[in-house]
Each structure stands twice: as C-alpha cells, then as structure tokens.
Amino acid sequence: MKDQLSLEDDIDTVRLRAAWSRVLTRLQGEAPPTWFERFLKPLRPLEVRGGVVGVECPGTFVHDWVKRKYLMALDKMLSDEMGAELKIELAIASRGDHDPIAQDPKPSAVTPQVAEPSFAPCNRYTFDTFVVGQSNRMAHAGAIAVADQPGRQFNPLFIYGGSGLGKTHLLHAIAQSVLQRDPKFKIVYVTAQEFAERFIEALRGQRIEAFRREQRNVQMWLVDDIQFIAGKDKTVEEVFHTFNHLYQQGKQIVLAGDRPPRELHLVDERLRSRFEAGLVADIQPPDTETRSAILINKAGAEAIELETSVAMYLAEQVPGNIRVLEGCLTKFAAIGGIEGRALDLELARELVERYYRHTSRTPSCEDIFRAVADLTQIPAETIKSKKRKAEIVRARQVSVYLIREVRGDSWTTIGDQFEMDHTSMMYAYQKVTSDMAQDAELREKVSRILRDLRPEQ
Ligand code: ADP
Ligand code: MG
Numbered sequence: 001m002k003d004q005l006s007l008e009d010d011i012d013t014v015r016l017r018a019a020w021s022r023v024l025t026r027l028q029g030e031a032p033p034t035w036f037e038r039f040l041k042p043l044r045p046l047e048v049r050g051g052v053v054g055v056e057c058p059g060t061f062v063h064d065w066v067k068r069k070y071l072m073a074l075d076k077m078l079s080d081e082m083g084a085e086l087k088i089e090l091a092i093a094s095r096g097d098h099d100p101i102a103q104d105p106k107p108s109a110v111t112p113q114v115a116e117p118s119f120a121p122c123n124r125y126t127f128d129t130f131v132v133g134q135s136n137r138m139a140h141a142g143a144i145a146v147a148d149q150p151g152r153q154f155n156p157l158f159i160y161g162g163s164g165l166g167k168t169h170l171l172h173a174i175a176q177s178v179l180q181r182d183p184k185f186k187i188v189y190v191t192a193q194e195f196a197e198r199f200i201e202a203l204r205g206q207r208i209e210a211f212r213r214e215q216r217n218v219q220m221w222l223v224d225d226i227q228f229i230a231g232k233d234k235t236v237e238e239v240f241h242t243f244n245h246l247y248q249q250g251k252q253i254v255l256a257g258d259r260p261p262r263e264l265h266l267v268d269e270r271l272r273s274r275f276e277a278g279l280v281a282d283i284q285p286p287d288t289e290t291r292s293a294i295l296i297n298k299a300g301a302e303a304i305e306l307e308t309s310v311a312m313y314l315a316e317q318v319p320g321n322i323r324v325l326e327g328c329l330t331k332f333a334a335i336g337g338i339e340g341r342a343l344d345l346e347l348a349r350e351l352v353e354r355y356y357r358h359t360s361r362t363p364s365c366e367d368i369f370r371a372v373a374d375l376t377q378i379p380a381e382t383i384k385s386k387k388r389k390a391e392i393v394r395a396r397q398v399s400v401y402l403i404r405e406v407r408g409d410s411w412t413t414i415g416d417q418f419e420m421d422h423t424s425m426m427y428a429y430q431k432v433t434s435d436m437a438q439d440a441e442l443r444e445k446v447s448r449i450l451r452d453l454r455p456e457q
Contacts, residue, residue: 019081029122125172133290150252161283164321291315
C-alpha cells in the first residue's frame with residue numbers, strides 16, 4: 001500500500017485507509033500486543049467495492065488466523081468507522097509463499113503464551129482528549145477519582161452506555177494516567193470476550209494457573225465490554241472469583257459495558273451485587289454542544305481547519321454516536337482535500353445530503369419484521385408466532401438479532417414482541433451471533449437486511 005495519497009486515489013480508498021488506521025488504533029489498545037504485531041498490523045486494505053472490502057494478508061498462516069479469530073470483529077469495526085455495513089474479504093498476497101510468517105510451522109506462533117504482555121493504552125485515549133459534558137460527567141469524574149487513587153474511593157467503578165460513547169476511551173485514559181505517574185503499576189486490560197477466549201484456551205491447554213496468575217497478579221483490572229459474559233456460565237464464575245480475589249486485596253477494578261449490572265442477566269446474583277458495590281455511572285448520548293466540542297477538538301488534533309459554525313452544523317445534523325461523528329469529520333476532510341474545496345458550510349451541507357440525510361429515523365420493529373419476511377418469504381405474523389419449524393425459528397432469531405442491533409431495545413422489550421421472556425431473546429441473539437461466525441450465508445443474509453434497513457449508511 002502506498003503511504004502517500006495522490007489525486008488518483010478515489011475517495012472510497014482514501015476513506016478506507018483512514019478508517020483502517022483508526023481500526024488498527026482501536027485494536028492496538030484492545031488486542032494482546034503479540035497478536036497485534038504479528039497478525040493484525042501486517043494486514044493491508046486494498047479497495048472497497050459493492051460493500052466488500054478486500055484486505056490482503058501476508059500469507060496463509062495470517063490469513064487463517066485472522067479469519068478464525070478476528071474477521072467478525074474487523075467487519076464490525078470497519079463498518080462502524082466507515083459508517084456503512086461492510087464485509088471484509090481476505091486475500092493472500094502473491095508473495096505469500098516466501099513470507100516467513102506464512103511458513104512458520106511452530107504452533108507456539110498461533111497460540112501466544114498466556115504469560116502477560118504489559119498493557120500499553122492507546123495514546124489517543126487520554127483524559128486531555130476526552131470532552132466532558134452533562135452526558136458523561138459522572139463517568140468521567142469516577143474515572144478521574146479511580147486514576148488518582150486506585151482502590152480508594154470507588155471500587156469497582158462500573159461504566160455503562162451505548163456503543164461509541166467513550167467507555168473504552170475512559171478505560172484507556174485511566175490506565176494512561178496511572179502509568180504516567182507510575183510506569184511500573186501493573187494493569188491488566190481485557191475485553192470480556194478475550195477473557196472468555198483465553199480462559200477456555202487455558203482450560204484446554206491446562207494452563208489455568210498461569211492464566212489466573214496473569215489476571216490476578218495486578219494492581220488494576222480493567223474489563224471492557226463486560227456484557228459478553230452473559231450466558232457464559234463458566235466464564236461468569238471465573239470472573240466472579242477473579243473479582244473477589246482482587247477486591248479483597250483492595251485492588252482497583254473498573255468494568256465497562258453497554259448496560260447496567262441489573263440488565264446483564266447474570267444467573268448468579270452475587271456477581272451483580274458485587275458490580276453494584278462501588279460507583280455505577282452511565283454515559284448518555286451527548287448533547288449538540290458536547291458533540292460540537294468533540295468535533296472541534298478532534299479537528300484540532302488532526303490539524304483540520306474547522307469553523308465553529310460548521311462544527312455546530314455537523315453536530316446537529318449527523319445522527320449517531322461519537323464514532324460516527326468522528327467518521328464524518330474524516331469524510332469531510334477527505335472530500336475537501338480530494339475536491340480541493342474549503343471546509344465550509346456549503347460542503348458540510350453537501351456531505352450531510354449525500355451521506356446522512358435519511359439516517360435519523362431508526363427502523364421500527366415492524367420495518368424489521370417486514371425486511372425479514374421479504375427475504376425469507378415467511379410472513380411477519382408467522383415469525384412472531386410460536387411455531388417451532390426450523391426455518392421459522394431461524395427467522396425469529398434473526399429478527400431478535402436485528403432488533404437488538406438496529407434499535408438497541410432491552411431484552412424485555414424485544415421479548416414483548418414475541419410474548420417471550422428476556423432469556424429466550426438473549427439466547428436467540430447469541431445463537432445468531434455465534435452461527436454467523438461459522439456460516440457465511442447467514443452472515444450475508446443478515447448484512448443484506450441491515451443494508452436494506454439502513455441503505456444510506
Ligand atoms: P465505546 O467504548 O463506548 O463504544 P469508544 O471509547 O471506543 O466508545 O469511543 C468511540 C470514539 O469516540 C473514540 O474515538 C473516542 O475517542 C471518541 N469519544 C467518545 N467520547 C468522547 C468524548 N467525550 N470526547 C472525545 N472523544 C470521545
Ligand atoms: Mg468500547
């Protein structure tokens with residue numbers, strides 16, 4: 001991939017590269033460093049065409065590993081960053097045969113040792129770059145207190161809020177600030193999904209003691225996307241024991257997730273009350289002023305000249321979370337650069353017309369049932385019924401998945417659509433999520449419906 005942009009590069013490629021580099025920044029903070037360096041950093045985005053992004057891997061080895069471990073996450077992150085539902089297709093670079101990584105036969109290269117790599121927070125995510133407003137004031141204050149005096153005031157700190165509202169940013173900022181004061185402070189940052197995966201791998205490889213040492217021999221334990229433990233009973237139990245171990249020793253614990261502890265629906269209520277024992281702080285979608293301030297800050301950091309009036313306009317018109325808003329700024333600067341135009345109100349209006357005009361209305365449940373009915377040829381009424389025929393059950397599960405993804409409704413609210421309880425809804429959602437990891441056809445169907453529901457994104 002060329003590093004210099006030229007005018008021949010079409011706008012999608014420019015956006016793709018910018019989005020890819022943001023995805024890498026996020027991954028750098030979230031994936032274990034050894035995985036990042038070896039498997040993720042060498043990937044090269046090539047082009048985007050018809051909703052498919054070609055990504056080149058240096059060899060078959062990396063190709064297979066990424067496909068197995070990270071493809072879904074990459075699809076999702078890149079779609080987030082590009083503001084469109086995209087699917088990644090991995091290709092192997094032609095020089096792959098000569099690539100040392102491709103030929104590395106040692107299994108140790110596939111399964112990095114459980115021994116803990118120290119956590120290096122993403123340097124974009126600091127308290128300095130975090131804009132505080134009404135919507136995130138309490139979470140921010142909690143994070144500052146925890147960073148200043150770990151284990152003293154709020155233990156645990158539980159931060160929850162919708163996607164793209166700054167939870168991961170705050171976790172990294174805490175770590176950053178602590179490490180600045182004391183570079184030797186031992187911090188583990190782990191996403192719940194990663195915790196679950198590594199726990200299972202450790203069990204399988206009989207390295208459970210090493211895994212426990214890695215998670216427990218720390219002064220601060222940061223767990224992101226905690227909602228992923230719901231329904232994984234063995235993992236929940238391990239989290240519970242890790243939590244207790246650290247808590248009893250007064251070690252600081254910070255958890256972040258997309259919903260409050262009571263909505264995690266943990267089978268074991270003890271864990272829920274542990275999670276609620278310190279400070280539970282939410283992050284709400286920011287108001288227009290905060291959104292403008294975030295845009296202006298971000299523009300400043302990237303040396304993009306953005307007038308306040310233009311920032312205000314974009315903050316008002318571009319719907320969605322802060323990640324979408326950041327994506328919009330990148331798009332804006334890229335279009336300005338390519339077309340050689342000033343970043344003024346006129347260009348902002350065109351951008352909004354072109355990309356964001358229809359996105360403000362969230363599809364209703366009825367829209368979603370209709371879309372699933374169109375694709376499966378099963379009438380909406382049948383999908384909502386209690387019929388147990390396999391394809392009807394599947395259509396029902398997919399509807400649950402889509403309602404949750406598109407509308408973010410609570411499990412109970414979704415359950416009302418089907419007159420079923422919240423646990424059935426969570427199960428349906430998890431079933432579709434895990435089946436999609438294996439089943440390309442299902443994945444394609446789901447993303448087609450998502451595209452139909454949000455064609456302009
Ligand atoms: P979450 O973990 O809640 O899904 P992230 O922490 O990944 O969200 O935030 C998404 C993006 O928005 C990141 O690039 C982050 O830096 C930015 N962001 C979120 N909240 C703020 C804020 N208050 N000020 C500045 N940037 C923010
Ligand atoms: Mg996050």
